[in-house]
Amino acid sequence: MDSQNVKQRTRNAVDDPNISNTTQSKNNNKTVKLKRDNRAAMxxxxxxxxxxxxxxxxxxxxxxxxxxxxxEGYGTSTRSTSKPFWFPPLWALHMTCMASSFLMGLSAWLVWAEGGFHRNPTALYHYLAQLVLSSAWEPIVFQMAAPWVGLLVCLAAFGSLVGCSRQFKVVNPIAGDLVKPCLAWTSFLAIVNLKLLFL
Structure with a gap:
């Protein structure tokens, strides 16, 4: 009789749905909390x-x-002659360069977040090249007053942006599309630079 009571107690403890549900809900709560914490950290x-x-x-x-x-405007060559009407004011040029930099940074982050720079280092090389070339254009044109060199730098930056667009599109189509306004802006800067040569 004692052995029957022991078996019955054990069976009741294991088969009791209230106890198993309580344990399962505690485990589920811990799992949900861990997942939530991991998402917040990410x-x-x-x-x-x-x-x-x-x-x-x-x-x-x-x-x-x-x-x-x-x-002083677009360098020493435009002091004596008037600049064309379609030349943007310097503040607009700087603001658009900043917008282009923002878009390129966002595009590069989208590629990096998907592991694109690790799988395809060429995309990283194109991005770094355009970053350096875009940063070098303004000092060359405005401080050194060297529009020929500036035009070469602008064309090289355009080539790097084309490479970025192609490489980024493979990893993330949105990142590839974000490069397109930067391509248009660099093309416009090349035209401005070319016009500066003949002023």
């Missing part, structure tokens, strides 16, 4: 990496605009 890391990816090209563009942006 979101924080994602926001930090996005901030760095956008802040780096923007800070380079701001540095260029502050230290190398001309206060």
């Amino acid at each position: 979101a924080k890391r994602g926001i930090r990496s996005l901030a760095v990816a956008v802040a780096l090209p923007l800070s380079l563009t701001l540095f260029n605009a502050y230290f190398f942006g001309s206060t």
Whole structure:
């Protein structure tokens, strides 16, 4: 009789649905909380990496605009002659360069977030090349007053942007599309640069 009571108690303890449901719900709550914490940590890391990816090209563009942006207009060659009406004012040129830098930083972050730079280092090389060339254009044209060199730099930056567009599109189509306004802006800068040669 004692052995029957022991078996019955054990069976009742194991088969009791209230006890198993309570244990299962505690485990589910822990799992949900861990998943939520992991998502929050990933979101924080994602926001930090996005901030760095956008802040780096923007800070380079701001540095260029502050230290190398001309206060006299488009260099010494345009002082004697009037500039064409379609030349943007310098503040608009700087703001559009900043917008282009922002788009390129965002596009590069989208590629990086999907592991595109690790799988395809050529995309990273194109991005770094366009970053350096775009940063070099303003000091060359406005401070050194070398429009020939500026035109070559602008064309090389355009080539790097074409490479970025093709490589980024393979990894993330949205990132490839974000490069297109930057391509249009660089084309416009090349036309402005070409016109500066003949003024």
